[in-house]
Amino acid sequence: MQYSSALLEAVIAELTRLPGLGRKSAQRIAFHLLRSGEADAKRLAQAILDLKARVQDCHVCGNVTETQPCALCADTRRDATTICVVEQPMDVLAIERTGEYRGVYHVLKGALSPIDGIGPEQLKLAELISRVKSSGAVEVIVATNPTAQGEATALYIARLLQGVPGVRVTRIARGVPMGSDLEFSDQVTLARAMSGRKEI
Amino acid sequence: MQYSSALLEAVIAELTRLPGLGRKSAQRIAFHLLRSGEADAKRLAQAILDLKARVQDCHVCGNVTETQPCALCADTRRDATTICVVEQPMDVLAIERTGEYRGVYHVLKGALSPIDGIGPEQLKLAELISRVKSSGAVEVIVATNPTAQGEATALYIARLLQGVPGVRVTRIARGVPMGSDLEFSDQVTLARAMSGRKEI
Numbered sequence: 001m002q003y004s005s006a007l008l009e010a011v012i013a014e015l016t017r018l019p020g021l022g023r024k025s026a027q028r029i030a031f032h033l034l035r036s037g038e039a040d041a042k043r044l045a046q047a048i049l050d051l052k053a054r055v056q057d058c059h060v061c062g063n064v065t066e067t068q069p070c071a072l073c074a075d076t077r078r079d080a081t082t083i084c085v086v087e088q089p090m091d092v093l094a095i096e097r098t099g100e101y102r103g104v105y106h107v108l109k110g111a112l113s114p115i116d117g118i119g120p121e122q123l124k125l126a127e128l129i130s131r132v133k134s135s136g137a138v139e140v141i142v143a144t145n146p147t148a149q150g151e152a153t154a155l156y157i158a159r160l161l162q163g164v165p166g167v168r169v170t171r172i173a174r175g176v177p178m179g180s181d182l183e184f185s186d187q188v189t190l191a192r193a194m195s196g197r198k199e200i
Numbered sequence: 201m202q203y204s205s206a207l208l209e210a211v212i213a214e215l216t217r218l219p220g221l222g223r224k225s226a227q228r229i230a231f232h233l234l235r236s237g238e239a240d241a242k243r244l245a246q247a248i249l250d251l252k253a254r255v256q257d258c259h260v261c262g263n264v265t266e267t268q269p270c271a272l273c274a275d276t277r278r279d280a281t282t283i284c285v286v287e288q289p290m291d292v293l294a295i296e297r298t299g300e301y302r303g304v305y306h307v308l309k310g311a312l313s314p315i316d317g318i319g320p321e322q323l324k325l326a327e328l329i330s331r332v333k334s335s336g337a338v339e340v341i342v343a344t345n346p347t348a349q350g351e352a353t354a355l356y357i358a359r360l361l362q363g364v365p366g367v368r369v370t371r372i373a374r375g376v377p378m379g380s381d382l383e384f385s386d387q388v389t390l391a392r393a394m395s396g397r398k399e400i
Contacts, residue, residue, distance in 0.1 A: 028219050045245040048211060070205075
């Protein structure tokens with residue numbers, strides 16, 4: 001690498017630190033930036049700087065936003081009595097894409113994982129409980145990931161909210177994904193799909 | 201997407217314009233930048249800006265550089281009488297990685313492709329010819345890609361340099377790649393490997 005441009009190497013090194021980008025992809029992107037117009041590269045750099053400078057967490061739900069509260073929390077057409085709990089802001093985007101949900105969200109910023117040192121204090125759990133109590137919520141849909149950590153977090157939330165009157169805690173359905181082949185489903189998913197069966 | 205942060209969407213949009221990044225990967229990177237330290241994101245943005253502001257083409261070989269001539273051309277230990285012709289600066293990196301080549305390079309900035317409007321004038325061919333004539337080169341190794349365009353360019357270069365005395369024009373070997381299975385080699389490659397056979 002000694003003969004490459006140091007500045008080019010710097011871009012490649014920074015790109016390699018991003019998730020999902022190996023040396024080859026980073027190199028391809030760096031050369032693309034080098035070839036592309038000055039304006040394109042500047043716009044990317046500026047967008048990154050703006051992101052860090054101005055995007056923050058919504059004080060109400062923890063989702064990413066530039067305004068307080070976020071557009072979702074501020075939207076009076078949304079049902080504020082139904083709160084969907086997710087691990088990350090990306091999960092909000094994923095659920096919004098379905099177009100099926102009209103309630104609000106609560107972003108935990110992770111899931112319980114003692115092995116990684118993530119206990120209840122590292123998550124936005126206290127905020128969730130006080131929000132549920134003060135907002136007159138009637139349903140809390142726990143949409144944490146169907147992983148060991150996500151399931152543990154869901155159970156923990158259910159226990160925390162057990163004493164709160166008038167609040168139903170539900171969990172998103174886990175089963176075989178639409179469009180998949182039973183043959184290729186793992187046994188845990190298939191067992192869950194069997195036990196979670198419903199009358200047609 | 202109406203509920204996402206506009207600034208976050210801007211970063212995702214800019215990232216999606218880069219080669220090899222789809223919406224999902226761009227989203228993952230954008231959220232990673234959002235979570236990562238301020239310094240990390242700034243370093244990436246600055247590296248991109250520096251790249252555009254200060255990296256240029258070497259006036260001699262056309263490779264990317266911050267100095268004139270580039271470190272490769274300036275290195276007196278390299279054999280300046282052997283010139284390896286490649287399509288892009290990335291190819292220089294690839295050949296340098298082998299550690300086997302001690303000559304210099306000439307970057308064409310593409311390959312002949314009439315269908316894309318790329319003729320001899322769009323490539324650094326005139327520069328190559330005058331460089332070969334003036335530098336006392338004894339060998340020009342044509343290392344353009346083994347594609348239709350790269351092969352056409354190689355033949356074109358060979359014809360251009362036919363009249364120049366004392367210059368040998370060679371082409372990198374094309375055949376079955378090391379570590380591959382003959383069974384999975386395409387027929388053009390295999391035919392080339394057969395016709396290009398050498399005594400052991």
